[in-house]
Amino acid sequence: MYIAMNRFRVQPENEEAFCRRWLDRDVLLKTVPGFVSFQFLKGPAHEDYRLYASHTVWESYEAFLDWTQSEQFRAAHAGAGKGRALTAGPPVFEGFEVLQNVTL
Structure with missing residues (x-):
């Protein structure tokens, strides 16, 4: 298995629009073929941004x-880079080769 992640730093005033862009x-x-799962992650808040990540398993x-x-x-990705940043x-x-996978 392989995990591909993108981490994003999002300013507080852009969080709602950022989430809408992903969720809509x-x-x-x-x-x-080969896709296993996707997660859109909301991470910790820092002084000037919140961390978000996209996480796909292949x-x-x-x-x-x-x-x-x-x-x-x-x-x-056709619209990437278009519109307001x-x-x-x-x-x-960040890409990771899975060395161990423990499930229920």
């Missing part, structure tokens, strides 16, 4: 790479 969009991930690193080269990826800087990407 079409989720195309469900149509991509069957493999190759499945994640295929997503990044897919029509669904292009459609999902809602974050303090670009997202920070």
Whole structure:
């Protein structure tokens, strides 16, 4: 398995619009082979921002790479960089190979 995360620093005055942008969009991930799950995460508040993250789980690193080269990826990111900036800087990407997965 592979986990792909993007972390975002969002100023307090942009939190509502940032969340709406994520929660009101079409989720195309469900149509991509190798996709396992997605979580949109709200993290701790700091003095001048709150941390948010997108978290996707994939069957493999190759499945994640295929997503990044897919029509669904292009459609999902077509509006990126357009409109008012809602974050303090670009997202920070982190990718992880899963070494152990414990479930119920």
